[in-house]
Structure formats: C-alpha cells, structure tokens
Amino acid sequence: MFVEGVPVVEVVLSNPLLSTRFPESGSVLAVIDTGYSGFAAVPEDVFRKLKLNELTQQRRSLILPTGKLIESTGSYGRVTVSELKVFRDGFVETASGLDEIVLGTELLQEFRLVLDYCTENLEIHPCR
Numbered sequence: 001m002f003v004e005g006v007p008v009v010e011v012v013l014s015n016p017l018l019s020t021r022f023p024e025s026g027s028v029l030a031v032i033d034t035g036y037s038g039f040a041a042v043p044e045d046v047f048r049k050l051k052l053n054e055l056t057q058q059r060r061s062l063i064l065p066t067g068k069l070i071e072s073t074g075s076y077g078r079v080t081v082s083e084l085k086v087f088r089d090g091f092v093e094t095a096s097g098l099d100e101i102v103l104g105t106e107l108l109q110e111f112r113l114v115l116d117y118c119t120e121n122l123e124i125h126p127c128r
Contacts, residue, residue, distance in 0.1 A: 002120035007032040009103070009124060010082040013042065013092070015050045022049050027082040028101060032113070032122070035065060036104035039090030040079050041072070046101065047094040052077055060093060070095050079107060086126045 001008055010027040014020065022028065022042075030040070038060075047053060055075040062070050074093030080086065088110050114123040 001029075001122055002117075003029065005117075005120070007115055007122050009122065011101070011103070012080040012082060013040070013046065013050055013101070014078045014080065014087075015052055015055070016078055016089075017055065018051045020049065020051050022046050030079075030101040030103050032108065032115075033102045033104055034108065036102055037106060038062070038093060038104040039088075039106040040077070040092045040104065041098055041102040042092060042094050043098050043100070044094050044096065047073075047092070050077060050092070052092060052094075058091070062093075062095065070097075079103065081111070081124060084124065084126060 008029040008031055011030045012027050013022045052075040057073050057075050060072045062072050072093040072095040074091050077092035078087050078089050088107055110127055112125045
C-alpha cells in the first residue's frame with residue numbers, strides 16, 4: 001500500500017516480555033524506509049506505551065539523510081506484519097522528534113518486497 005506516494009505496511013508492535021502492544025487493537029501504518037539500516041524506529045510516546053523504556057536500553061547514533069547525527073535509545077521488541085501474521089524480533093529505537101513508525105533494512109531483509117511506484121503497489125512476503 002502507498003499513502004501519498006510513500007510505501008507503508010500495516011503492523012502491530014509489541015513487547016512480549018511485558019505483554020504490551022501498539023496499537024491496543026487493530027494495526028498501525030509503518031513507513032518502509034530502505035535508507036534506514038536499523039530494525040524499527042518509533043515515536044517516543046509509542047516507545048513508552050510499549051514499556052520498552054522499562055527494559056534494559058542501549059544508545060545508538062543515527063545519521064539522517066541530511067548528514068545530521070542524532071542519538072537514539074532502544075530495546076528489543078516485536079513487529080508483526082498484520083496481513084501476513086508473521087513477526088520478527090529486533091532492536092526498536094526512538095529519538096526525539098520522530099513522528100512516524102519506520103521499518104528499516106534490518107527488518108526488511110527478512111521479507112521479499114516488490115515496490116511498484118508506477119501503480120503504487122506493494123507486495124510483501126516472508127523469505128521463509
């Protein structure tokens with residue numbers, strides 16, 4: 001699916017260790033960003049709702065496309081691709097000013113993606 005020319009996929013984010021999920025019901029749109037090498041990045045309020053801030057955290061540095069360096073904080077969580085009912089676990093991070101859920105190549109390498117910008121069609125399938 002594309003929204004305003006941007007490829008997105010419906011996901012559910014969760015923290016299996018503390019039994020939390022976002023959103024509480026249904027799913028949420030996440031941006032597919034092949035320029036982001038991480039697993040998943042979420043806004044700070046989503047990070048707190050998942051209680052990822054209550055787990056052991058790590059700090060990382062991210063380089064934005066503009067070349068600006070920002071600091072992120074993260075912990076391990078789960079992303080479930082709603083239409084496939086398939087999940088992957090990985091490092092979910094947050095940074096000040098982040099206002100959308102972003103899926104990066106660390107997560108996307110587990111899937112076969114076909115992006116057709118001409119027809120604004122996206123196909124996603126698990127590799128295994």
